[in-house]
Amino acid sequence: MSEDTLDDQFAALVGTIVSRGGPQVAPDPVNRPMIRHWAAAFGDANPVYVDDEAASASRFGQVVAPPLMLQTWTMPTPELTGIAERGGSPVATDGPGPLDLFDRAGYVATLATNSEFEIVRYLHLGDVVSAETVFEDVSEEKQTRLGPGRFVTWATTYTDSAGEVVGRQRFRILKFRPEGVPS
């Protein structure tokens, strides 16, 4: 296919939804066990995440979830069987994925480059988070040190059960054609 046609196809992705089947709803509400597990894994002793008394006396007035745990709540429940065979994809998928166009264009390799979060409000115990991700931008082909590729930016909006925005994330990857590998 011609380069113009490819550019048009990539441009047409902008604004479309990346996640299959609509917004991803967190399998569990914001809860103490997952917060405690997270805080222990990262050695984060901030008392507002786990200690009712300290949290009540703080600006937050109650226990809050670690702000950068936002993305964790909506991570899909994995299907461990076959995970390696699926290239590490945690869930089985049917049909071509949203990045299929990049693979077909020869941009088979992926490198994450940027992650940006805006925390609109801290989450409380019981909050149920949903995430919806759209393609925000697809760059024209650029020559990088790894090979020719396109930068892809996803924008995720996180909402609570009332539909109010609690945070936003912008995630950028480079989809590239490794040098020396024919497309």
Place this chain on the structure above:
Amino acid sequence: MSGALDTPVAARGGAGGAGTVSVGDELDPLVIEVTATLIVAGAIATRDFMPAHHDRDFANAQGAPDIFMNILSDTAYCSRFLTDWAGPDAAVRRLAIRLGVPVFPGHTLTYTGSVTATRIEGDDGIVEVSFRAAGDLGDHVTGTAELSLPAARVAP
């Protein structure tokens, strides 16, 4: 910077540090000795089951010398680095990181940063920070963040 901010966060209690944050202040460095256990614990706590973060054979097959830290762990450590220094009354409002070289077991990750700007917005003191996390192979993460603190703790 006041010594109050140097006290371990757990010891400061809910009131936060008494120190005032000013432009040019250095954040308390955070040093992470990276092990396989730490990488796996972080990946699972963030519900990231990609095998490259827990299965060395899989990582090897993908061309990596070992399992490597996942991005959700990176942002988690960034948030710990920021609030360990600023105290429990600090709220992270914005975090933007650029990903550099990977981090493998046996490496040491050192977070350092400084305050680049401050301003007062009503009851909130807004603190902008620029930081980096240096690993054995170079900068693993570079980034900026914006925190909100009680206005009395921030020098405009």
